[in-house]
Amino acid sequence: MARAEAGALLQLFxxxxxxxxxxxxxxxxxxxxxxxxxxxxxxMFVTEGATGERLCLRPDFTIPVALAHIGTADGPARYAYEGxxxxxxxxxxxxxxxxxxxxxxxxxxxxxxxxxxxxALSACRHLGAxxxxxxxxxxxxxxxxxxxxxxxxxxxRLSRAFGGAPLSDARLRRLTLAEPIEAERLxxxxxxxxxxxxxxxxxxxxxxxxVSPGVGRSAEEIAERxxxxxxxxxxRLDDARRAAxxxxxxxxxxxxxxxxxxAAIARRHGIGLDASxxxxxxxxxxxxxxxxxxxxxxxxxxxxPLDYYTGLVFELGxxxxxxxxxxxxxxxxxxLGGEAAPAVGFTxxxxxxxxx
Amino acid sequence: MxxxxxxxxxxxRLRDDAIARLADAGYAVETENDAxxxxxxITGRPEIEVAFLSAGxxxxxxxxxxxxxxxxGEDLLRxxxxxxxEATAVLSRLGFGHADxxxxxxxxxxxxxxxxxxxxxxxxxxxxxxxxxxxxxKYWNLTQGFFASHGVALYRIVESLGATEGAPASGAAEVxxxxxxxxxxxxxxxxxVLSDGVILRSEAVLALSRRAxxxxxxxxxxxxxxxxxxxxxxEPIGAIFEAxxxxx
Numbered sequence: 001m002a003r004a005e006a007g008a009l010l011q012l013f014x015x016x017x018x019x020x021x022x023x024x025x026x027x028x029x030x031x032x033x034x035x036x037x038x039x040x041x042x043x044m045f046v047t048e049g050a051t052g053e054r055l056c057l058r059p060d061f062t063i064p065v066a067l068a069h070i071g072t073a074d075g076p077a078r079y080a081y082e083g084x085x086x087x088x089x090x091x092x093x094x095x096x097x098x099x100x101x102x103x104x105x106x107x108x109x110x111x112x113x114x115x116x117x118x119x120a121l122s123a124c125r126h127l128g129a130x131x132x133x134x135x136x137x138x139x140x141x142x143x144x145x146x147x148x149x150x151x152x153x154x155x156x157r158l159s160r161a162f163g164g165a166p167l168s169d170a171r172l173r174r175l176t177l178a179e180p181i182e183a184e185r186l187x188x189x190x191x192x193x194x195x196x197x198x199x200x201x202x203x204x205x206x207x208x209x210x211v212s213p214g215v216g217r218s219a220e221e222i223a224e225r226x227x228x229x230x231x232x233x234x235x236r237l238d239d240a241r242r243a244a245x246x247x248x249x250x251x252x253x254x255x256x257x258x259x260x261x262x263a264a265i266a267r268r269h270g271i272g273l274d275a276s277x278x279x280x281x282x283x284x285x286x287x288x289x290x291x292x293x294x295x296x297x298x299x300x301x302x303x304x305p306l307d308y309y310t311g312l313v314f315e316l317g318x319x320x321x322x323x324x325x326x327x328x329x330x331x332x333x334x335x336l337g338g339e340a341a342p343a344v345g346f347t348x349x350x351x352x353x354x355x356x
Numbered sequence: 357m358x359x360x361x362x363x364x365x366x367x368x369r370l371r372d373d374a375i376a377r378l379a380d381a382g383y384a385v386e387t388e389n390d391a392x393x394x395x396x397x398i399t400g401r402p403e404i405e406v407a408f409l410s411a412g413x414x415x416x417x418x419x420x421x422x423x424x425x426x427x428x429g430e431d432l433l434r435x436x437x438x439x440x441x442e443a444t445a446v447l448s449r450l451g452f453g454h455a456d457x458x459x460x461x462x463x464x465x466x467x468x469x470x471x472x473x474x475x476x477x478x479x480x481x482x483x484x485x486x487x488x489x490x491x492x493x494k495y496w497n498l499t500q501g502f503f504a505s506h507g508v509a510l511y512r513i514v515e516s517l518g519a520t521e522g523a524p525a526s527g528a529a530e531v532x533x534x535x536x537x538x539x540x541x542x543x544x545x546x547x548x549v550l551s552d553g554v555i556l557r558s559e560a561v562l563a564l565s566r567r568a569x570x571x572x573x574x575x576x577x578x579x580x581x582x583x584x585x586x587x588x589x590x591e592p593i594g595a596i597f598e599a600x601x602x603x604x
Contacts, residue, residue, distance in 0.1 A: 033512060038500050038513055039509050042438065042500060157476065160475075175472075205463075210525045210546075211462070215526070216464075216524060217465065222466060229467050
């Protein structure tokens with residue numbers, strides 16, 4: 001990918017109001033580890049700064065752009081970037097050239113989603129690609145979990161598992177299983193206790209085992225989850241709700257018909273999803289206006305296994321390769337220590353484009 | 357021929373058990389002159405030179421290819437590089453030095469018994485405590501691989517080079533991944549092993565370095581030696597040594 005072409009892309013983004021932002025290659029390592037967890041550490045090139053602080057070669061742009069925004073800006077902003085990222089690929093690859101846009105602070109999320117997907121598509125077309133489009137929605141899955149009135153602990157697990165390994169029936173069963181806690185396994189002082197006495201007994205135990213006050217999980221935290229798990233261990237995911245989840249997860253439909261298809265599943269299983277489907281339809285309309293209608297597929301099971309993604313996710317592909325990806329991550333800025341704000345963006349994997 | 361290098365643990369039960377096993381196989385390590393020497397010979401076997409190193413160093417040197425053979429803990433071998441099979445091969449399991457690498461949490465956590473429970477706690481931890489759950493360990497690779505296989509991603513590893521079991525009480529971490537043999541140290545520190553929290557049942561192994569430079573003569577001597585040492589074999593020794601030939 002010639003730098004000239006990347007430069008032309010930035011001009012294109014500039015015309016659409018995205019300000020070019022330059023970022024250091026050397027970044028603090030902790031924000032990447034805090035957001036993506038240990039899974040990213042293996043792939044990162046980590047080093048030490050002059051005063052022992054942990055640094056890395058940036059493995060992506062989304063985090064650095066967000067950090068720069070938190071440090072300097074207030075209110076809505078739109079940034080464009082281009083340059084190299086560094087990751088240990090399975091194939092030994094180290095450097096990748098990327099470009100992309102981050103869009104913060106627009107409360108009209110349907111328009112922002114459509115705008116960003118529109119940028120991604122124009123950029124691909126500008127580079128000579130006519131990509132296929134796949135779209136998913138984390139928020140719609142979360143709405144389904146709520147509408148099914150699943151216990152909060154199960155909702156949290158299933159929401160977290162969404163977007164990772166496929167949620168087969170077997171996996172759904174495993175995620176909603178809780179083994180009963182046999183009394184003999186519990187420390188004697190807490191057996192058969194609940195409420196205030198349980199919390200007091202836990203505090204006494206903690207002190208007796210030499211734990212400094214305020215260190216680790218509190219007695220309240222432990223007791224709360226213990227009581228929840230005990231209550232849940234008697235329950236099982238019933239066939240009706242499991243069937244509803246399976247039907248939904250199996251859905252793949254052309255985007256213009258996706259809203260209808262989801263509504264049909266909701267009707268079939270007696271689930272109330274009207275409000276969420278209204279939002280889904282509004283965004284689908286916005287996407288249509290942005291020219292993202294034709295050839296776009298909605299796949300209900302498609303998501304990203306990172307806990308800061310909150311809504312739309314999308315991938316653009318050509319000849320079996322993903323050439324661009326993006327989505328909405330409304331939790332990202334707060335996770336990085338900034339003020340909560342809507343955030344949506346995408347990245348183009350420039351090395352994967354056929355030379356034009 | 358240049359002797360092949362055999363690395364043995366430099367101290368403790370592991371050293372004594374390794375030397376005894378070699379003696380049983382007819383390979384008597386000559387340590388009488390100076391018990392603290394780093395190098396030693398084997399009576400009547402000039403084709404093998406012994407180097408005494410810490411068990412951790414042995415694993416690293418095998419992975420790097422600077423020794424040909426070594427006796428060390430399987431836990432250390434699997435920890436030394438992310439893909440151990442590419443760098444080393446286990447020739448036999450020696451049946452001593454048994455210890456398990458385990459995930460342990462405070463006994464106080466009466467709601468946590470499995471990795472699935474730990475996943476739930478890790479996910480909710482940041483919201484309550486403002487940071488990710490911390491796991492203290494020296495086993496980076498084993499921990500990352502095991503946690504990933506259980507779908508647990510929302511945690512951070514904090515390096516622990518010694519007294520890992522003290523980390524939860526002192527507040528340095530919430531969870532530990534450590535090696536245990538009798539379980540008494542865990543108990544003394546009020547920690548318990550998760551029901552599905554055994555990452556590796558380790559024992560001392562005789563291992564070979566795939567990355568070392570092996571001459572034909574060294575391969576022959578190594579194969580004879582490995583065949584003489586008693587132990588459980590998962591794979592025929594001949595096949596492992598043959599694979600060396602096609603690489604050099």
